[in-house]
Structures are given as structure tokens and as C-alpha cells.
Amino acid sequence: MSCAFTLLQSPVGTLTLVARGECLAAVLWEQERENRVRLGALHRDDQHPTLREKARQLGEYFAGQRQRFDLKLDFTGTVFQRQVWAALLSIPFGQTRSYRDIAQQIGHPSAVRAVGAANGRNPISIIAPCHRVIGASGSLTGFAGGLPAKQYLLGLEGRQSLALAF
Numbered sequence: 001m002s003c004a005f006t007l008l009q010s011p012v013g014t015l016t017l018v019a020r021g022e023c024l025a026a027v028l029w030e031q032e033r034e035n036r037v038r039l040g041a042l043h044r045d046d047q048h049p050t051l052r053e054k055a056r057q058l059g060e061y062f063a064g065q066r067q068r069f070d071l072k073l074d075f076t077g078t079v080f081q082r083q084v085w086a087a088l089l090s091i092p093f094g095q096t097r098s099y100r101d102i103a104q105q106i107g108h109p110s111a112v113r114a115v116g117a118a119n120g121r122n123p124i125s126i127i128a129p130c131h132r133v134i135g136a137s138g139s140l141t142g143f144a145g146g147l148p149a150k151q152y153l154l155g156l157e158g159r160q161s162l163a164l165a166f
Helices: 049-062 079-089 099-105 112-120 147-156
Strands: 003-010 013-020 023-028 042-044
Touching (some): 003 049, 013 049, 099 112
Parallel strands (some): 003 042
Antiparallel strands (some): 003 013, 013 023
């Protein structure tokens, strides 16, 4: 099945929203790394009802009017990756978790690096809030959208005290 996409201008750059049928399949970054998310054939459809709704909800989030998303999601990945991404969805707005916290939550306490790798391949950024995962020291580490975008999103959610780690 081919996927429809549209572009959304946001405070963190131009986002590409991708739908597979009625489900959101991806939120991609302006400077997206090639093959980070595999989707297959894409066609632009700015009138796609699923994408219009997703764009509306993201707009409300960026305006500070939405803390939870009401969207059907279509994650494509390994069983382990889908476990990690499901754990991301459980992190409340304005809170953070470490990679170790996620590894323990999914029952793989020694898989901290694998959790980091799965987090880095999260196809549905912002909605599945990989930006809420931080280093054990509380520092900001790796993010597909770039660390400034991660810092912006956490600031939007009231977590301005976190520092960038370089």
C-alpha cells in the first residue's frame, strides 16, 4: 500500500506527515537521515483527511493547547522496536524517562543500547514522544530532529531545565 504525505510548517522546521490508509505512519524531519524510516512509495496529498487531522492536532500541540494525541498509529518495525515505541507512548506530557527506564519497562533491563537504537528509528516522532527520552545523567542525547528541536519540544512541555550534552 502506498503512503500519502503532506508537509507541515512547525516551530521545529518542516515536518513530513505520512499516512497509510487512516493511520499515521510517520512524522519525518526536515533534515531526515536517509533510510532511518522505510515507508515505500509516497504520493503527496494535502487534502488527505487523516493527514489534515494529524496536522490540526500537531498545530494544537505546538500552540500549547494539546497534551495528548488522538490518532490511529501504524508502526512498522521489529517486535522489540514496537515494544520500545509503545513504551514511549506511555511517557506523560512534561515528563522524561531514561533509556534505562524504558529498557526496564519493557522487561529487557540490559538492552539500554538497543532501546537507544530503537528510539532513534521511531517513525512517528513527537506523537510517540522519543524527545522525552534522555540520558541517565539527565542530559539531552541523540534525536533524529536534532538536539535543538528536542530541547524546544521539552521546553514546550515545561522541561526547560535540561541541558544539551555534547
